[in-house]
Amino acid sequence: MEKIEKALNYIKKYGLYPEVPVVSSPHAPETIVNGKKVLLFATNNYLGLMHDERVVTAAIEGVKKWGIGNGSARLLTGNIKIHQQLEEKIAGFKHREAGITFVSGYMANLGAIPAIVNFFKPSISSLLRGKIERDKNTIVFSDEYNHASIIAGIRLSGVQKEIYKHTDVDDLRNKLIKYSIKTRKIIITDGVFSMDGDIAPLPDILDLAKKYNALVYLDDAHATGILGKNGRGIEDYFGIDNGVDVVMGTFTKAFGGVGGFVAGSKILIDYLKISSDSFIFTAPIAPPVVYGLMKAIEIVEKEPWRRKKLLENTEYLRNRLKELNFDTGTSNTQIIPIIIGDEKKSIMVSRFLLEKNIFIPVARWPAVPQKQARLRTTLMCDHTFEQIDCLVSTLVEIRKKIKF
Numbered sequence: 325m326e327k328i329e330k331a332l333n334y335i336k337k338y339g340l341y342p343e344v345p346v347v348s349s350p351h352a353p354e355t356i357v358n359g360k361k362v363l364l365f366a367t368n369n370y371l372g373l374m375h376d377e378r379v380v381t382a383a384i385e386g387v388k389k390w391g392i393g394n395g396s397a398r399l400l401t402g403n404i405k406i407h408q409q410l411e412e413k414i415a416g417f418k419h420r421e422a423g424i425t426f427v428s429g430y431m432a433n434l435g436a437i438p439a440i441v442n443f444f445k446p447s448i449s450s451l452l453r454g455k456i457e458r459d460k461n462t463i464v465f466s467d468e469y470n471h472a473s474i475i476a477g478i479r480l481s482g483v484q485k486e487i488y489k490h491t492d493v494d495d496l497r498n499k500l501i502k503y504s505i506k507t508r509k510i511i512i513t514d515g516v517f518s519m520d521g522d523i524a525p526l527p528d529i530l531d532l533a534k535k536y537n538a539l540v541y542l543d544d545a546h547a548t549g550i551l552g553k554n555g556r557g558i559e560d561y562f563g564i565d566n567g568v569d570v571v572m573g574t575f576t577k578a579f580g581g582v583g584g585f586v587a588g589s590k591i592l593i594d595y596l597k598i599s600s601d602s603f604i605f606t607a608p609i610a611p612p613v614v615y616g617l618m619k620a621i622e623i624v625e626k627e628p629w630r631r632k633k634l635l636e637n638t639e640y641l642r643n644r645l646k647e648l649n650f651d652t653g654t655s656n657t658q659i660i661p662i663i664i665g666d667e668k669k670s671i672m673v674s675r676f677l678l679e680k681n682i683f684i685p686v687a688r689w690p691a692v693p694q695k696q697a698r699l700r701t702t703l704m705c706d707h708t709f710e711q712i713d714c715l716v717s718t719l720v721e722i723r724k725k726i727k728f
């Protein structure tokens with residue numbers, strides 16, 4: 325404990341311990357944060373479904389029927405029908421044969437990546453000895469800005485990895501070329517990068533994967549329900565149907581709930597159900613949430629105006645910020661960083677905004693590289709242009725006091 329206390333004191337001394345805001349109303353453009361009503365530009369509830377009346381009614385039906393839990397892990401007695409229905413629904417949404425759900429997106433990556441990378445070596449002798457052997461001869465190629473849950477999944481696999489420069493197709497190619505065509509390779513990428521809001525060059529990645537004999541694992545957390553003609557994610561955005569081998573996502577963003585999933589071929593999903601530890605050894609998504617999610621997916625499919633309005637808001641804010649020379653980096657989605665660089669300055673700007681009743685937290689190292697601290701702005705379809713104008717004019721006012 326002494327060592328833990330020392331480490332904690334050190335973090336606090338250097339101002340690295342985060343001030344976590346207390347939120348006391350559901351995420352909406354106007355939300356109560358730290359006891360006061362603010363304009364919120366920092367939620368993953370992109371389509372406003374977290375508290376949609378129809379979603380809440382479905383969840384109430386779920387809680388009345390099942391209570392708040394399901395009593396067991398899936399492979400024992402917790403395999404209730406509605407989980408299978410949700411898996412079928414999300415697989416259909418992603419144009420895949422089958423799906424598997426996890427308690428969170430983080431757990432999906434933590435379970436699926438090691439299972440796929442480190443696959444079982446089928447051998448009678450190991451079965452007879454009651455020992456599971458794993459093939460460790462896979463190389464993982466991972467974008468340097470991939471989400472923390474991907475990094476954790478790769479680390480857990482314990483295999484060799486090649487980290488390629490962010491969205492840099494040439495660097496990925498140079499790294500793939502180093503290995504024989506027969507070496508098992510997996511390229512893992514976010515679809516939309518969570519701190520920069522830019523999009524992975526999926527068509528180029530798929531070309532390279534074909535040429536160099538690699539599987540592609542896509543974390544489509546932020547694009548699912550948002551990007552593409554039918555909101556199916558970045559494959560849909562690029563007009564590619566069923567392009568990647570493994571598509572992972574989360575229910576915490578466009579769908580407004582909680583939980584994670586992987587969709588793919590029936591073979592892949594059957595395999596994951598017996599090989600992903602975070603599926604096998606934990607209880608699944610709570611039944612009321614599953615009910616709510618079924619309704620949320622239906623709404624996403626039936627109400628395209630939500631994602632269209634979100635993207636309109638996105639375009640509007642980004643253009644206004646760019647006109648005024650704010651640094652929005654490479655963003656071209658609903659995640660728009662306002663890059664300030666210096667951590668202390670970023671914290672000051674965020675505090676000033678809060679004084680003016682606007683809330684945007686700071687994303688800083690280790691979530692982003694050092695000296696690239698930023699206000700991580702995200703939008704909802706429910707924001708109005710007036711609210712966005714208010715954010716922009718307040719930033720301009722603050723910039724007169726603090727240069728950034």
Ligand SMILES: Cc1ncc(COP(=O)(O)O)c(C=O)c1O
Nearest residue numbers: 428429430471518545574576583
């Ligand atoms: C790209 C990406 N993958 C995975 C996750 C984890 O999702 P969840 O919040 O469902 O655990 C996130 C969450 O922020 C994310 O941004």
